[in-house]
Amino acid sequence: ATPTALMVGTGRGAQLGILIKGPEVLESTRRVDTIVLDKTGTVTTGRMTLLAVHTADGTDETEVLRLAGALEHASEHPIARAVADAAAAKLGPLPAPEDFANVPGLGVQGIVDGHAVLAGREQLLAEWAMALPADLARAKAEAETAGRTAIAVAWDGEARAVLEVADAVKDTSTEAITRLRALGLTPVLLTGDNRAVAESVAREVGIGAEHVIAEVMPEDKVDVVKRLQAEGRSVAMVGDGVNDAAALAQADLGLAMGTGTDAAIEAGDLTLVRGDLRAAADAIRLARKTLGTIK
Numbered sequence: 001a002t003p004t005a006l007m008v009g010t011g012r013g014a015q016l017g018i019l020i021k022g023p024e025v026l027e028s029t030r031r032v033d034t035i036v037l038d039k040t041g042t043v044t045t046g047r048m049t050l051l052a053v054h055t056a057d058g059t060d061e062t063e064v065l066r067l068a069g070a071l072e073h074a075s076e077h078p079i080a081r082a083v084a085d086a087a088a089a090k091l092g093p094l095p096a097p098e099d100f101a102n103v104p105g106l107g108v109q110g111i112v113d114g115h116a117v118l119a120g121r122e123q124l125l126a127e128w129a130m131a132l133p134a135d136l137a138r139a140k141a142e143a144e145t146a147g148r149t150a151i152a153v154a155w156d157g158e159a160r161a162v163l164e165v166a167d168a169v170k171d172t173s174t175e176a177i178t179r180l181r182a183l184g185l186t187p188v189l190l191t192g193d194n195r196a197v198a199e200s201v202a203r204e205v206g207i208g209a210e211h212v213i214a215e216v217m218p219e220d221k222v223d224v225v226k227r228l229q230a231e232g233r234s235v236a237m238v239g240d241g242v243n244d245a246a247a248l249a250q251a252d253l254g255l256a257m258g259t260g261t262d263a264a265i266e267a268g269d270l271t272l273v274r275g276d277l278r279a280a281a282d283a284i285r286l287a288r289k290t291l292g293t294i295k
């Protein structure tokens with residue numbers, strides 16, 4: 001590789017909103033044939049809104065918002081922001097939780113006003129031997145079929161509510177995925193969220209259900225990348241979250257959303273400065289072109 005050609009390539013990269021860690025990155029960029037896309041914050045905006053609160057019999061909706069809102073106020077997850085903001089808008093400032101804990105990929109727990117509160121996936125409740133009553137289970141299933149994320153809320157040993165949150169697909173994602181496919185890459189959607197929500201997002205951006213890997217725990221995302229590599233694929237991974245850092249580092253090419261966390265940016269080989277997935281396609285095309293002129 002001649003230094004001049006590389007400099008031209010990386011200079012053009014900066015114009016396109018792509019930061020490249022070093023010239024050696026271009027070679028792996030050229031080779032990748034599979035691109036794993038994190039869902040939340042990468043394909044979708046990651047800005048969620050609370051759309052509905054379903055309560056169990058005898059549970060007051062305001063109490064759900066107060067306890068779940070106070071708990072989620074301590075978390076930085078996009079789902080937490082949606083719940084905390086909706087609660088604060090309705091109820092004003094809320095008490096800080098005690099003994100707060102983030103359970104990665106599952107949800108949050110803590111004490112609010114003397115109540116032991118949980119918010120997150122049904123699996124988190126199951127770990128505390130709690131299950132959703134039939135009406136809440138139905139509300140959850142309906143929300144997920146509609147492509148929304150359903151969060152279970154429990155306190156003092158009982159499941160009390162299901163919250164519906166939704167996150168919009170970025171308006172650039174569909175075009176980006178079409179362009180990536182035109183470059184010969186196979187897009188794969190990867191998420192910790194449930195399968196119904198994941199498939200609904202995939203459908204919207206033109207990824208088939210067979211290329212959706214859902215309900216993956218944060219620490220297992222890296223194994224998904226390793227598995228694809230073991231099948232002989234050269235894997236690019238695009239992500240934004242702390243959860244994605246190990247997978248970004250493992251991938252043959254790690255692309256971090258510039259709008260994402262520092263951990264992701266540090267782990268990536270490339271940063272898509274504007275958080276626009278189309279820049280991933282630009283980066284791959286640019287690398288192929290740059291190296292093509294060198295040989």
Ligand code: ADP
Binds near residue numbers: 038149218
């Ligand atoms: P992704 O892989 O799409 O970026 P995460 O691994 O961050 O998603 O989260 C997976 C799932 O865990 C979420 O869809 C949600 O059901 C649950 N979860 C995580 N954090 C929270 C939270 N703070 N409050 C409620 N649920 C949460």
Ligand code: MG
Binds near residue numbers: 040041042239240241
């Ligand atoms: Mg994410």
